Amino acid sequence: MNPKELATAVAASMWSVDVATKDTMQMRLITAEPGRAVSEMQVRELHLNGHQICHGGFIFTLADSTFAFACNSYNKVAVAAGCSIEFLKPAHLGDVLTCEGVEQTLSGRHGIYDMRVTNQRGETIAMFRGKSAQIAGTVIPEA
Numbered sequence: 070m071n072p073k074e075l076a077t078a079v080a081a082s083m084w085s086v087d088v089a090t091k092d093t094m095q096m097r098l099i100t101a102e103p104g105r106a107v108s109e110m111q112v113r114e115l116h117l118n119g120h121q122i123c124h125g126g127f128i129f130t131l132a133d134s135t136f137a138f139a140c141n142s143y144n145k146v147a148v149a150a151g152c153s154i155e156f157l158k159p160a161h162l163g164d165v166l167t168c169e170g171v172e173q174t175l176s177g178r179h180g181i182y183d184m185r186v187t188n189q190r191g192e193t194i195a196m197f198r199g200k201s202a203q204i205a206g207t208v209i210p211e212a
Contacts (some may be wrong), residue, residue: 072103076142079208080106081192083141090134094127098138104140104172104182112164119141123160125195132184132197138202139170139182144208150179152199157194166187168197176204 070078080101090096090108095199099107118124132154140147160166170184184197 070079072143073143075136075144076101076103079144081140082209083138087134089130094134096131096134099167101138101142103142104139104175105170106135107134107141107157107167107169108138109165109167112160112162112166114162117162120159121162123166124157125154128156128160128166128186128195129197131166132170132186133199134197135168135170135184135199136182136201137201140180140199141208144211144212145203146205146206146208147180147201150200150202152197154197156192156195156196158188160188160194160202166194170190 074080089179094110096108096110111121112123115134116123116127164189168184168186169181173181173183180201182199187193
């Protein structure tokens with residue numbers, strides 16, 4: 070498998086059992102490639118907080134899940150070692166949020182990834198930075 074095919078296979082394996090992302094959040098995984106992933110979700114009523122805007126925890130989950138697909142794309146099990154998010158604009162009912170996650174650096178077992186969450190108008194809603202740590206194992210069996 071070439072690196073793109075491997076990233077796609079890893080993402081498909083993770084997606085198939087990711088109840089939180091796929092079923093609860095109703096996210097869609099758009100693409101996974103080495104060090105990069107794109108996901109999206111539509112803001113639904115169940116995502117709204119007391120101000121009738123998308124709860125920050127759901128935006129965080131979109132970014133965190135996209136981060137997971139990006140940092141596991143090499144088929145080395147990676148988990149979050151730390152992360153932060155900056156909320157820049159509110160998201161409203163019906164908005165389609167897209168998160169693009171891109172690897173900034175990968176050194177040894179540790180990586181830094183930036184996620185940009187935008188709405189359907191291309192406005193940046195949030196920026197998320199995650200630090201990954203590779204642990205033992207692979208997502209899918211190595212050939």
